[in-house]
Amino acid sequence: MSMAEWASTDFEAMRVIKKWKSRLALWVGQITLYVLRLIGRRGTSLPGFLAYRLSPDLLFNLLTQLDTCVFVTGTNGKTTTSALLYSILSDEKNLWLTNKDGANLMQGLLAAFLPHVTATGRLGLRKAILEVDEATLPRITERFHPTMVVVTNVVRDQLDRYGEVDQALAMLRQGISYPGIQLITNADDPLAASLGIERELTSFYGMDEVLQDTQTRNEVRDGAFCLMCGQEIEYSHTIYGQFGHYHCPNGDFTRPTPDYGGILRANDASLIVRWRKRNTEVEQFAVPSPVIGLYNYYNLLAAVATACTLGISTRKIVEAVTVYEAPLGRMQVYAGTPERILALIKNPAGANSVLRTIETDSRAKAVCFAINDADADGRDVSWLWDIDLESFLATAVCDRYFCAGHRALDMALRLLYAGVQRKQIEILDALSDVVKATESLDVPVYVLSTYTALYPLGTYLREASR
Amino acid sequence: MSEVKIRLGHLFPELLNLYADQGNIAVLKRRAALRNILLEVTPIKLGNELKVEDFDLLLLGGGSDREQAIVGKELAPYREDLQAAIEANMPILAICGGYQLLGKFYELANGERIPGLRLVDMETKPGHGRLIGNIAIEWMAQNESSKELTIVGFENHGGRTYHDYPALGKVLKGHGNNGRDHLEGLQYKSLIGTYIHGPLLPKNPHLADAILRYALNYRGHFSLLEALDDQLEWDAHHAVLQELLGNKKYARVRQRLC
Numbered sequence A: 001m002s003m004a005e006w007a008s009t010d011f012e013a014m015r016v017i018k019k020w021k022s023r024l025a026l027w028v029g030q031i032t033l034y035v036l037r038l039i040g041r042r043g044t045s046l047p048g049f050l051a052y053r054l055s056p057d058l059l060f061n062l063l064t065q066l067d068t069c070v071f072v073t074g075t076n077g078k079t080t081t082s083a084l085l086y087s088i089l090s091d092e093k094n095l096w097l098t099n100k101d102g103a104n105l106m107q108g109l110l111a112a113f114l115p116h117v118t119a120t121g122r123l124g125l126r127k128a129i130l131e132v133d134e135a136t137l138p139r140i141t142e143r144f145h146p147t148m149v150v151v152t153n154v155v156r157d158q159l160d161r162y163g164e165v166d167q168a169l170a171m172l173r174q175g176i177s178y179p180g181i182q183l184i185t186n187a188d189d190p191l192a193a194s195l196g197i198e199r200e201l202t203s204f205y206g207m208d209e210v211l212q213d214t215q216t217r218n219e220v221r222d223g224a225f226c227l228m229c230g231q232e233i234e235y236s237h238t239i240y241g242q243f244g245h246y247h248c249p250n251g252d253f254t255r256p257t258p259d260y261g262g263i264l265r266a267n268d269a270s271l272i273v274r275w276r277k278r279n280t281e282v283e284q285f286a287v288p289s290p291v292i293g294l295y296n297y298y299n300l301l302a303a304v305a306t307a308c309t310l311g312i313s314t315r316k317i318v319e320a321v322t323v324y325e326a327p328l329g330r331m332q333v334y335a336g337t338p339e340r341i342l343a344l345i346k347n348p349a350g351a352n353s354v355l356r357t358i359e360t361d362s363r364a365k366a367v368c369f370a371i372n373d374a375d376a377d378g379r380d381v382s383w384l385w386d387i388d389l390e391s392f393l394a395t396a397v398c399d400r401y402f403c404a405g406h407r408a409l410d411m412a413l414r415l416l417y418a419g420v421q422r423k424q425i426e427i428l429d430a431l432s433d434v435v436k437a438t439e440s441l442d443v444p445v446y447v448l449s450t451y452t453a454l455y456p457l458g459t460y461l462r463e464a465s466r
Numbered sequence B: 001m002s003e004v005k006i007r008l009g010h011l012f013p014e015l016l017n018l019y020a021d022q023g024n025i026a027v028l029k030r031r032a033a034l035r036n037i038l039l040e041v042t043p044i045k046l047g048n049e050l051k052v053e054d055f056d057l058l059l060l061g062g063g064s065d066r067e068q069a070i071v072g073k074e075l076a077p078y079r080e081d082l083q084a085a086i087e088a089n090m091p092i093l094a095i096c097g098g099y100q101l102l103g104k105f106y107e108l109a110n111g112e113r114i115p116g117l118r119l120v121d122m123e124t125k126p127g128h129g130r131l132i133g134n135i136a137i138e139w140m141a142q143n144e145s146s147k148e149l150t151i152v153g154f155e156n157h158g159g160r161t162y163h164d165y166p167a168l169g170k171v172l173k174g175h176g177n178n179g180r181d182h183l184e185g186l187q188y189k190s191l192i193g194t195y196i197h198g199p200l201l202p203k204n205p206h207l208a209d210a211i212l213r214y215a216l217n218y219r220g221h222f223s224l225l226e227a228l229d230d231q232l233e234w235d236a237h238h239a240v241l242q243e244l245l246g247n248k249k250y251a252r253v254r255q256r257l258c
């Protein structure tokens, strides 16, 4: 046998081994999924974990079978944006694949595919909308190029996982660096927008007009520096956190004019979208908001921009958004006495926008913080000190605070140093105490929770509301 | 009664704000105010002139590698002034990136060296993986009246720091300066460098008071700081300490150090 023949059989053998390894991974994943379902356990990461361990190639085999694939990434709003998009895009006639539970690492993505694959490895669906972790994005796109990547924003988040903002930005830039990928990103966020400057196949969305509040805010603004020259960026208009209308004083970096401009006239109004088309034609339409909070309007705008870019009619977008139901932690209201409202907080920018939404409720109120520090919450609780509680205290009518969760004491200290009196702060031993501790109150209770406390709290609040 | 004043210079808050340093300032401010001391905070931003003699206390926080490099360049012209102030016992609190900046250089994983301020003979080199997690140390405080001698917080750094000065403390749990010699931070006169944030001061009121006292002494006031009600602070401190050390070790440490 010649050397060339040797090499080619070797190659052929490798290919066959790889194929069967990937098939085996599929079966193991599917059988595990089936067994777990039989015993009534859903939503565990085990099937994806096992399948991915056996064959990382399987995920790429499946991805390449898609005709259309949209990735949603960025620091905040991935889950809401993907969920909104899914509800716009997917219906019985035209089903899309998605990772609804927000498991956005390699194994989580694979798990989302498993129920839709035949035993021979054929994928039943042709389109997918997937939430993807920022660090995972470049690891996927080096082998598979999606149709579209949506980058919602780039803010400081869970630093103990990634190191620093610069690194997150570098990973995203790498992730979208391949030709043919349509990028949709946030013009109002200088860091996210920097990804799209001078890039082909890029659409921007951003708020053209937002109701202004006069309070000056002491928030940490990430990326307040020009990435071209290092000069501090100037804002002519701040919206929240680092979002706004900005420019570098040296003129080398300016907020791009959004292709999809949003107009928000009141905090619970419809979002007016001004779509500036390539042929300079402008189409304007109003989208009802199924979610409250300024940050959620950004998610809505991102979803609308992506749907329009995919060619979905504005009529269909409006219809789908009207019947959309928000996932847990997006300011669910649990009726009762008292009324309780549940919101997810996971970083300062997100927490600040939740607080700003609460400020718009002029009633007297109580606030409960449930702070955990498991991996999914971020183990470092420093971020509590970056929340702009001081301007909340100055604006909102609130004299009762409750702290629960594993880091209740850290939160209590944060409140104390923000100027809350010690006697106004009650520390709760368990999450299940939240209902009891607040049941005699005659004011609404806003419950702000980190990720791992959210689901237990959702259950307690729902039961109390019956 | 004439009010005593401490002038705090916050160096480059727009760049070095990675680990909630305003938390440290909030703590210093409140603990000063409760003793009728006014803590006046001046942010020193890029391009501002730094007059070291205008301050009694400086705070240098943490930032990304890029931001640290910018700050290093910006502070270089003030090296001599800073060195003289340190020798005269001016307190400086430098955290994470700010701590690394005190030394000769900070070497990145790609071999590039970000020059430091050379205020102390100290080097920071890259290592395998980041050192991340909750940390507790035994405070090797000199001349401290505090009966509590533990410090708790969170660390998150890629660099490994080496020096021969007294450390801020011995690691009880966590990584510390370099993950090898079980030491954390540095103290030279009233200069304190540390990787501990979380932020550092809210759960460590004894350390916050020590820093206030350094600043008062530097300014020529030698009166004692009256004790405050720190129940919540210590509850939070001990909750972290106990969980981190486990019940057995916590009981031993508590007997010895608290």
Ligand SMILES: [Zn+2]
Residues within 6 Å of the ligand: A226, A227, A228, A229, A230, A231, A248, A249, A250, A251, A252, A253
């Ligand atoms: Zn510039």
